[in-house]
Amino acid sequence: MNSELWSPASGLRSASTKRCKTYFKRKRWCVEHPVLMTQELHLWQLRRPFFVFFLKNFRKSFGVVGSSDVLLLLHGFPTSSYDWYKIWDSLTQRFNRVIALDFLGFGFSHKPRPHRYSIFEQASVVEALVAHLGLSEQRINILSHDYGDTVALELLYRSDHNRSGHITINSLCLSNGGIFPETHYPRFLQKVLKDSGFISPVFTRLINFRLFSRGIRDVFGPYTQPTEAEFWDMWTGIRFNDGNLVMDSILQYINQRLKHRERWVGTLTSTSAPLHMIYGPLDPVNPHPEFIQLYQKLVQRSTVSVLDEHVSHYPQLEDPTGFFNAYLSFINSF
Numbered sequence: 001m002n003s004e005l006w007s008p009a010s011g012l013r014s015a016s017t018k019r020c021k022t023y024f025k026r027k028r029w030c031v032e033h034p035v036l037m038t039q040e041l042h043l044w045q046l047r048r049p050f051f052v053f054f055l056k057n058f059r060k061s062f063g064v065v066g067s068s069d070v071l072l073l074l075h076g077f078p079t080s081s082y083d084w085y086k087i088w089d090s091l092t093q094r095f096n097r098v099i100a101l102d103f104l105g106f107g108f109s110h111k112p113r114p115h116r117y118s119i120f121e122q123a124s125v126v127e128a129l130v131a132h133l134g135l136s137e138q139r140i141n142i143l144s145h146d147y148g149d150t151v152a153l154e155l156l157y158r159s160d161h162n163r164s165g166h167i168t169i170n171s172l173c174l175s176n177g178g179i180f181p182e183t184h185y186p187r188f189l190q191k192v193l194k195d196s197g198f199i200s201p202v203f204t205r206l207i208n209f210r211l212f213s214r215g216i217r218d219v220f221g222p223y224t225q226p227t228e229a230e231f232w233d234m235w236t237g238i239r240f241n242d243g244n245l246v247m248d249s250i251l252q253y254i255n256q257r258l259k260h261r262e263r264w265v266g267t268l269t270s271t272s273a274p275l276h277m278i279y280g281p282l283d284p285v286n287p288h289p290e291f292i293q294l295y296q297k298l299v300q301r302s303t304v305s306v307l308d309e310h311v312s313h314y315p316q317l318e319d320p321t322g323f324f325n326a327y328l329s330f331i332n333s334f
Helices: 009-017 039-046 081-094 119-132 147-160 188-195 197-206 209-217 228-250 253-259 261-270 290-298 320-331
Strands: 029-032 035-038 056-062 070-074 097-102 139-144 168-175 275-279 303-306
Touching: 035 039, 035 228, 039 081, 039 228, 070 081, 070 119, 070 147, 081 097, 081 228, 081 320, 097 119, 119 147, 119 253, 139 147, 147 168, 147 253, 147 261, 168 320, 188 197, 188 209, 188 228, 188 253, 197 228, 209 228, 253 261, 261 290, 275 290, 275 320, 290 303, 303 320
Parallel strands: 070 097, 070 139, 139 168, 168 275, 275 303
Antiparallel strands: 029 035, 056 097
């Protein structure tokens, strides 16, 4: 199987100059100043090609021979495409091509600053990536999570309205994204960073591993917590290219969801594309039953999979088997 990842100009230089200095076999950690990463993340990083649209990081695999199905994976905030690593191999057994990218400002992609990050720009980058891969005429299945859900809805809007350069969407599966502003409860640090104006850059410089791990721990279930190594891998993706310094700008997506609710929720309720929602019900960001009841009320054409009660905001990491089985049932249903 051929796997690749893609990254930005500055990321390319970093990848070529940084190397794993020390391995701790018990922890399988690779020391790379200023953060630690596991061997698995290091290999994920090294296998990426480079795509120029501000140069973004993405990974693709060629899987099942004889299948023409293409799957595009869109990750959440504040992490990266590495969120899909637990189900990556399973997905490549089902689809001919599986593509995962790090959005601009995330993971191993470029993190320009100052810069006005937006959902619209991220959707345009995805469209450019699909064109770059020669898949513009292909029907694309999208599997998204959190922030990626909103990017997916913008792509769906463009697809349904035949906008120039749009992706033709074959199916869309969402998971634990705050697509309804009225049922979305950002974490305290998110609210501070997005609403503090000129003080926000000061706060971004104060974010450290301890603050990050404490915040991310709260959106995992008590029995599905990441390991210490997994926390470090998430933090590595943020600190690469000083990503913590752009978090306040990226977080404006929460305000964009409110401003463009009619556009994105409207296309979700009116589309004819096959839809599915995979939901971790212990999610404090999109709490049960408030979120899922509103989803089922407004998006009546969609099917829904509610995972075990201990699964929270990161279902693909907390219950990869349940998540994959739910997605497989959906994708095999049409």
